[in-house]
Amino acid sequence: MSEQKTTQSARELVEDSIRLGIAVGDFLPGEPLREREICELNGVSRSAVREAFRSLEAEGLITTVRYRGPMVSQLSIEEVRSIYELRGILESQAARLFTLRASDEQCARLRQTVEDIGRGHDTQDMVLVISSSADFYHVLAEGTGNVAIGQTLFSLLNRLALFRFSSTRWPGRAEKSMAELRAIICAVEQRNAEAAAQRAREHTEASGEIALLVIEERNRGALASGRTRRRKTT
Template sequence: MNDVNLRIPRQAATLRLLVEDRIREAISSGHFKPGQRLVERELCEQIGVGRTSVREALRQLEAEGLVVTVPHRGPEVSSISYEEARQLYEVRALLEGFAARSFAQRGDMAALEELRAAVAGFRRAAESADRAHLVAAKTRFYSVLMNGAHNVFVKQSLTTLHNRITLLRVTSMTQKGRLADSVSEIEAIFEAIAARDGDRAEQRAKHHIQMAAKIALAVLAGDQPSPPQTD
């Protein structure tokens, strides 16, 4: 039987991941907006890489739902409809509620301290009101929450949902005072987890997503003005 070389160039794979992250961050920050075309040549110039890396990154982001290929136009940043958003938030509330309950029941002290630090980081980012810091801090909180739940399938599902939420972060805006409420809700989730109260942790996590959904859906329905939300 002929030998098959299964080795892949590590440097190329790493470069592709870096390109994915750069484009994903640009979408998350609002640099690339829903419906905006993503021209390969321009991306190559902006990021400083070849077309192969950009093309592979766009394929991955399309699989995540962040990019869509439109006939006769090519790839562009995806948009999300009201109904898609409503369904997304419903499922997200269930999964994050379960993750918070699981963390309260199974998370060890090291994970709890990491969650405490993530909550503090989000509070500091909220005080600075820097959008990039807010998104990064909230992403960090969710990453720690998912890891602490010790359920690989919940983590996979929530990662997919959070990628889609990126689109709402740049198409929806917070009502006045929402950021302060968001910080309070995140702190309440942590307090319930730290108390090892699974029921309360689940309820508070669901409440947080329901409040975020209320704002986002109002924006998509055209009932609210729109600066970027971070829920």
């Protein structure tokens, strides 16, 4: 039993490490994930890394390419648009249910996560921004009293970790995002469920617009890089 628990903990350590690496830009879309390097980075066995790869592939964060191995997934514009549309529906409903069902203590915890995110932006501490954002959604999901919404929302958010670093670095996005989050929490504290749902949808729509801009920028960069390589070989 203890050996199984140790293996499970090692797998989770690797998963969290890779998720964070993707979120802060250490691992970029299309970048290969080398088993030996991940083992050395986390001090775990190859079996734990392989289990983590399988789990992250199921989430859509990793894609295994034949003859090339696992790499960070690359999402198309159509995939990102679809994910954000679904996220908007779920996050809006989560905000509505939280406002109707959450305790005052849960509302206070949600407010604290928003302030922690803001502190992370102010100090340029991306790890704090990401961890506090995760706390925000954990508290939000808990307060809905709906396990299915929470599970589905977290699945989508894990896939969108691919954009967290790039989108928060987009000029003016951090400030706008904080204004959106504070609008959500204000509506929640006023127990205005419809306003909270609307503010949550607006936040998701704005995040989705930035994610699409990030993809377009990456595509232009890849195209320019390809043209440069072709010119060098001709």
